[in-house]
Amino acid sequence: MAEIHSAADIAYVRREMLPEQEAPGSSRGVVAWFRESLFSSIPYTILTLFCLYLLWVIVPPILSFLIGSAVWTGTDRAVCATEAQGGIQPNGWFGACWAYVGDYANQFIYGRYPNVEQWRVNIVGVLFFGGLAGLLIPSVPYKRENIIFLSIVFPIAALILLTGGDIAVDGLYIPLAVLAVLALVVTYAFAKLSDSDPLPGLKNVAALFIGLFVLLFILGFDFGLMHVETEMWGGLLVTLVIAVTGIAASLPVGIALALGRRSALPIVRFFSIVFIEFWRGVPLITVLFMSSVMLPLFLPEGVSFDKLLRALIGVALFSSAYMAEVVRGGLQALPKGQYEGAMALGLNWGQMMRMIILPQALKLVIPGIVNTFIGLFKDTTLVLIIGLFDFLGQIQSSYSDPTWASPVQAMTGYAFAAIMYWVFCFSMSRYSMFMERKLDTGHKR
Amino acid sequence: MAVTDATGNGSGESAPKVALLNNPEIRGWVFQIILAILVVYLAYTGWANMNANLRAAGIASGWGFLGTNAGFAISQSLIEYSQASSTYGRVYIVGLLNTLAVAFVGIIFATIIGFIVGVARLSKNWLVSRLATVYVETLRNIPLLLQIFIWYFGVLRLLPQPRQGFDFGPLGLLNNRGYFAPKPVWGEGGIFIVYAFIAACVIAWGVGRWAHKRQMATGQIFPSFLFGLGVIVLLPLATFLALGAPLTWDIPEMGGFRPSGGMTIIPEYIAMLVALSTYTASFIAEIVRAGILAVNRGQTEAASALGLRNGPTLRLVIIPQALRIIIPPLTSQYLNLTKNSSLAVAIAYPELTSVFAGTALNQTGQAVEIISLTMLTYLTISLVTSLFMNWYNNRVALVER
Numbered sequence: 001m002a003e004i005h006s007a008a009d010i011a012y013v014r015r016e017m018l019p020e021q022e023a024p025g026s027s028r029g030v031v032a033w034f035r036e037s038l039f040s041s042i043p044y045t046i047l048t049l050f051c052l053y054l055l056w057v058i059v060p061p062i063l064s065f066l067i068g069s070a071v072w073t074g075t076d077r078a079v080c081a082t083e084a085q086g087g088i089q090p091n092g093w094f095g096a097c098w099a100y101v102g103d104y105a106n107q108f109i110y111g112r113y114p115n116v117e118q119w120r121v122n123i124v125g126v127l128f129f130g131g132l133a134g135l136l137i138p139s140v141p142y143k144r145e146n147i148i149f150l151s152i153v154f155p156i157a158a159l160i161l162l163t164g165g166d167i168a169v170d171g172l173y174i175p176l177a178v179l180a181v182l183a184l185v186v187t188y189a190f191a192k193l194s195d196s197d198p199l200p201g202l203k204n205v206a207a208l209f210i211g212l213f214v215l216l217f218i219l220g221f222d223f224g225l226m227h228v229e230t231e232m233w234g235g236l237l238v239t240l241v242i243a244v245t246g247i248a249a250s251l252p253v254g255i256a257l258a259l260g261r262r263s264a265l266p267i268v269r270f271f272s273i274v275f276i277e278f279w280r281g282v283p284l285i286t287v288l289f290m291s292s293v294m295l296p297l298f299l300p301e302g303v304s305f306d307k308l309l310r311a312l313i314g315v316a317l318f319s320s321a322y323m324a325e326v327v328r329g330g331l332q333a334l335p336k337g338q339y340e341g342a343m344a345l346g347l348n349w350g351q352m353m354r355m356i357i358l359p360q361a362l363k364l365v366i367p368g369i370v371n372t373f374i375g376l377f378k379d380t381t382l383v384l385i386i387g388l389f390d391f392l393g394q395i396q397s398s399y400s401d402p403t404w405a406s407p408v409q410a411m412t413g414y415a416f417a418a419i420m421y422w423v424f425c426f427s428m429s430r431y432s433m434f435m436e437r438k439l440d441t442g443h444k445r
Numbered sequence: 446m447a448v449t450d451a452t453g454n455g456s457g458e459s460a461p462k463v464a465l466l467n468n469p470e471i472r473g474w475v476f477q478i479i480l481a482i483l484v485v486y487l488a489y490t491g492w493a494n495m496n497a498n499l500r501a502a503g504i505a506s507g508w509g510f511l512g513t514n515a516g517f518a519i520s521q522s523l524i525e526y527s528q529a530s531s532t533y534g535r536v537y538i539v540g541l542l543n544t545l546a547v548a549f550v551g552i553i554f555a556t557i558i559g560f561i562v563g564v565a566r567l568s569k570n571w572l573v574s575r576l577a578t579v580y581v582e583t584l585r586n587i588p589l590l591l592q593i594f595i596w597y598f599g600v601l602r603l604l605p606q607p608r609q610g611f612d613f614g615p616l617g618l619l620n621n622r623g624y625f626a627p628k629p630v631w632g633e634g635g636i637f638i639v640y641a642f643i644a645a646c647v648i649a650w651g652v653g654r655w656a657h658k659r660q661m662a663t664g665q666i667f668p669s670f671l672f673g674l675g676v677i678v679l680l681p682l683a684t685f686l687a688l689g690a691p692l693t694w695d696i697p698e699m700g701g702f703r704p705s706g707g708m709t710i711i712p713e714y715i716a717m718l719v720a721l722s723t724y725t726a727s728f729i730a731e732i733v734r735a736g737i738l739a740v741n742r743g744q745t746e747a748a749s750a751l752g753l754r755n756g757p758t759l760r761l762v763i764i765p766q767a768l769r770i771i772i773p774p775l776t777s778q779y780l781n782l783t784k785n786s787s788l789a790v791a792i793a794y795p796e797l798t799s800v801f802a803g804t805a806l807n808q809t810g811q812a813v814e815i816i817s818l819t820m821l822t823y824l825t826i827s828l829v830t831s832l833f834m835n836w837y838n839n840r841v842a843l844v845e846r
Contacts, residue, residue, distance in 0.1 A: 037571035044570050051572045194466035267477040271484060281827035282820045283784035289802055290820065293812040297498045298491035378588035385791055392591055414595050418587050425586035 066415060069095025075103075081406040096412045100404040107398065108416075111234015111389055117226055120161040121237055127154055128244070136431065138438065155248070156218060162241075164227040169220040176216065180209040230308040234389035236420075238308070242315055242390065243377045247323075249316035251369070254323025255362075259353065261324065262331055272324070279321035285382050287314045292386045311383050319376050326368040330361035363439055370432035374425050392417050495813065510809045511537070517804055519795045521711050536805050540797035541822060547717050547796060548783040554722035555782060556775075559729025566734050577730065584727040590788050592724055597716035597792045604712075607703050617707060618697050624710040625697035632691030641684035642677070649673030713794035717786065725782045729775060736771035737763070769841050776834040780827050787823070797822060 026032060038048045071079050071089075080097035081087025089095075101108070110118050131150045134140045159165075187205045191198035233241070260272030279287070291314030296304060305313070334357060342352035384393030395413040399405070466472055499506055511534040518528045523542040526535060565577035584592070602621060604610065610620025618625040649672070656667035685692070697707030740763050748758040787798040802819040806812060 037569065040569070047568075047570055048572050051570075051576050054576070190466065194472075265473045265477050267481055271480065277828070278824065281824040283787040283798070283823055285787045285790060285798055286802060286816065286820050286823065289798075289806075290816050293806070294816050297495045297813065299498075300494050301498060301501060374586075378586075381588040381590040382788070384590075385788075392588070392594075396594075411599050414591060414599055417591055418595070421588055421591065422583065422586045426582060429586065 065094060065411070066096050069093060070098050071095060072098050073102075074099035077402075077404050077406045077409075080404065080408055080412075085406065087406065094408065096415055097404070097406060097408050098412065100398075100409060100412060101416050103404065104395075104398050108235045108391065108394055110237055111394055112232045113228060113234070113237065114226070114232065117228060120225070120228075124158045124161050127157060128240075151248070156215065160219070160223060160225070162228070162233070162237075163230070164223075164225040165219065166222040166225075166227065167219045169216050172216055173213075176209070176212060180205075180212075183209065230306050233308065235394040236391045238383070238388060238394075239377070239380045239391040241308075242312060242380045242383060243373065245312050246315040246319045246376050246380075247369075247373045249312075250320035250323040250372075253316070253320035255327050255358070257320060257324035258327035258331060261328055276321045276324050279318050280325070284315075284318055284379050285385060287318045288382060288386045290314065291317075307386070307388060311386060311388055315376070315380070315383075319372065322372055322375070323369070326365050326372055327361065329368060330363075330365035331357065333364050334360055366439060367432040367436040370428055370435065374428050374432075377424060377428070378421065391420065499813075504810055506811070506813060508814060510811050510814070515805065515808070517808070519800055520793075521714060521795055533801075533805050533809065537797070537801050537818070540795060540800040543794070543800075544783070544786050544796040544798075547714060547721065547789070547794070548786050551718055551721040551725070551782050551786070552779050554718065555725040555729055555778070558722060558726035559778075560733050562726060562730035563733025563737070566730060567737060581727045581730050584724055585731075589720065589724050589785055590791060593716055593720040593788055593792060596720045597713065601712040601716050607699065610699075612699070615694070615696055618699065618704050620704075621712065622703060622709075623712045624715060625704045625706075626708045626710060627697065628695040628706070628708040630693045630695050632693065634688045635691055637688060638681050638684050641681045645677045645680040648680075649676050652676075711794070713789065713792050716792060717789050717794050717796075721782055721785060725778055725785075728778050728781075732771055732774045732778065733767075736767040739770050740766045765841070772834065772841070773838055776831060776838075780830055783826055783830075784823060 022028070026035070039045045074080065074097075077100075078087045079099055080089070082089045082091045082093050084091050106115075106118075110121055113121060128150075131146055131154055134146045135143065135150060140146075183205050184202060187201045188198045191201050257272045257276055260268045261276060263269050263272070288311060291310045292307065295310055295313065299305075338356055338360065339352065342356040347355065380390050381392045383390050384396065389397055395417050399410055399413065466475070496506075512532050514529075515531055515533045515536045516528060519526055519536070519539055521543060522539045523546060524535075524539060526539050531539075562577045562580055565573050566581065568574045568577070601623075604619065604621040607618070607620045607622055610618055610622075612618055615627060617627055649669075652667075652672055653669045656669035656672075660666055695706050697704045744762050744766065745758060748762040753761065786796055789796045790799040790803050793799055797819060802815055806815045809815070
């Protein structure tokens with residue numbers, strides 16, 4: 001037995017660990033990184049050099065235009081024109097004229113909205129961004145209250161603040177009353193026919209119409225605000241109004257269409273498919289042409305909308321078709337077991353959708369909704385073609401002002417617009433990616 | 446109306462009677478009929494209002510205007526068009542062809558750029574992948590209309606006058622009137638080269654089928670791709686040389702006032718093409734990247750375990766599977782590009798929306814006819830493309846279980 005030694009007794013077995021050695025100099029640190037990711041082979045080296053050349057060609061002129069040679073202060077075109085063009089800059093100068101953007105900033109944001117009334121726009125902005133921030137940041141409490149605020153209180157407040165309220169709604173009281181009586185009768189008859197208790201249905205309908213009457217009253221109430229025509233609106237204000245209204249209107253319509261497209265009822269499905277495929281098959285600009293030229297023809301004589309409202313209707317129809325497809329994606333991504341489970345619990349179709357399917361499906365498609373919004377936000381620029389002054393349209397219209405007319409004016413305006421749109425869209429896309437990671441609970445197939 | 450007392454009939458076996466409206470099938474039909482009536486009513490009211498409004502405005506509806514003389518000039522036309530004698534129907538066709546011209550070429554460029562950038566984003570070269578990322582994130586977050594403006598007003602309009610313009614010698618001229626490209630002039634027998642090309646395509650296809658069949662039967666591989674490529678290149682080339690190279694180039698030259706000769710590519714077309722293809726490429730790049738990333742790593746490993754080299758792995762294993770993921774969203778990008786070509790109305794490139802739904806509409810006032818025809822045209826293009834792509838997609842789709 002004595003011949004058997006434990007490993008510790010054998011002289012050539014190491015008893016303690018060697019200290020960790022550092023990796024060879026060629027595979028660590030800055031040098032290794034450069035070698036690995038930039039110069040690992042001859043083709044890669046050529047590629048890297050080509051990219052460096054590209055950067056060298058592209059970046060310095062852009063930086064020089066935007067920052068290096070840019071003019072930041074001044075009162076008229078002289079600071080942004082070369083001597084040959086009647087200004088003070090040396091010949092051959094080419095830089096951004098930020099002084100012009102500063103001078104026009106107010107118009108780029110509010111359009112021709114009267115200066116003394118701009119506080120109203122500011123309040124709407126604060127309400128909107130405040131409510132939105134509360135909704136978008138996951139850790140902020142009171143989500144339900146916030147949604148009610150943003151979907152009911154805010155639109156009414158914004159409408160009154162922006163237009164000035166005191167809208168001519170007197171003619172609507174009687175039709176609404178007729179409609180209310182009709183709805184109550186139908187609800188009662190329906191409940192009787194299906195042999196259920198009519199009371200809850202009647203209560204809901206009554207509450208809805210009381211709400212509508214209150215809404216009419218508020219819209220018609222004179223708050224003493226000055227009336228501001230939508231022709232005076234412009235700039236970022238119009239861009240945001242169109243984008244936000246478009247997405248807000250397209251959500252309910254889109255959900256309804258998505259449910260319709262997946263419905264078992266053939267006529268409902270047919271109408272939904274035709275509606276969705278029609279709007280998705282045509283360009284937005286033809287939709288805007290249609291809503292601005294053709295829509296007035298479809299209305300009874302004497303009824304006319306203003307231009308902004310017509311564009312809003314076009315945008316809402318268009319984006320609800322896209323929203324429907326986004327929501328449908330969410331509905332399809334849910335496992336079949338969710339539907340079957342809901343049915344096994346004895347829920348009817350409405351309860352199944354409201355309590356089981358839609359909450360999960362809509363959660364899945366939040367990134368998709370944000371992406372639709374980004375698309376819509378970019379597409380709002382198209383309204384300038386039908387003569388509305390959105391952010392880009394307002395910038396373009398400022399080119400006709402002789403005070404700042406210079407060869408760099410257009411480029412400066414476009415650069416400013418590009419930066420602003422980029423900041424908005426990029427931050428939204430980052431948010432969408434953040435939500436995607438956060439919401440990824442393994443439901444997706 | 447309905448007897449609903451389930452227990453009232455005394456027999457426990459028969460199914461309980463339910464109220465008629467609680468029968469899901471009947472309930473469904475009631476809803477649908479109400480919906481159909483509503484839709485028909487709305488459509489009818491709209492139609493009636495429209496007719497009343499048109500009558501009140503004194504506009505005669507109908508398609509007769511398509512046969513009347515348009516009388517305005519169009520700066521680019523693929524078919525014969527004259528201001529003096531061409532009709533509105535002709536304007537429509539010119540516009541449609543111009544739309545297709547910018548969309549078709551734009552799709553080709555967008556695909557090429559998109560695939561390059563998409564692959565570049567996956568590159569191990571840090572600089573290359575960062576540059577590709579910057580490209581994608583910059584271009585897709587700026588509205589297309591703004592990009593069109595920047596290319597048109599910021600770049601092409603700022604090019605020098607024809608006299609001071611760039612002269613690329615045999616490659617043509619570039620100035621603020623557009624790009625003046627050399628134009629091929631085919632001599633005697635040029636059509637035979639086309640025949641040779643068609644014949645080569647047929648041969649390549651036949652050989653490919655034969656090689657596939659032989660490989661299935663015997664396992665022997667025939668380099669059908671290289672062979673086909675060779676035939677398609679060499680056969681027309683041989684015909685070309687045999688005919689004595691019947692091709693000359695009409696190279697544009699600076700005339701007294703404006704360039705003469707060659708083909709003129711107007712700046713509006715260039716701006717649209719560049720903006721559409723670079724913008725759409727940024728979306729295609731993301732689609733390509735996602736498609737390649739979605740192919741399981743195990744596929745590559747399995748392919749090399751089977752002894753496939755890098756080329757065949759990519760060609761036979763990775764790309765077919767990636768394409769299956771890439772193609773559906775790629776189709777919708779192609780459609781988007783085609784629809785976005787309508788933004789040309791903002792810089793007056795004479796495509797469908799610009800000349801037909803723009804100028805022609807302003808001149809005739811036939812809003813209903815012109816807008817419907819324009820929308821139907823885009824709708825047809827979209828539906829035909831998606832039908833074709835659905836068919837293709839079903840062909841390549843994975844057949845599971």
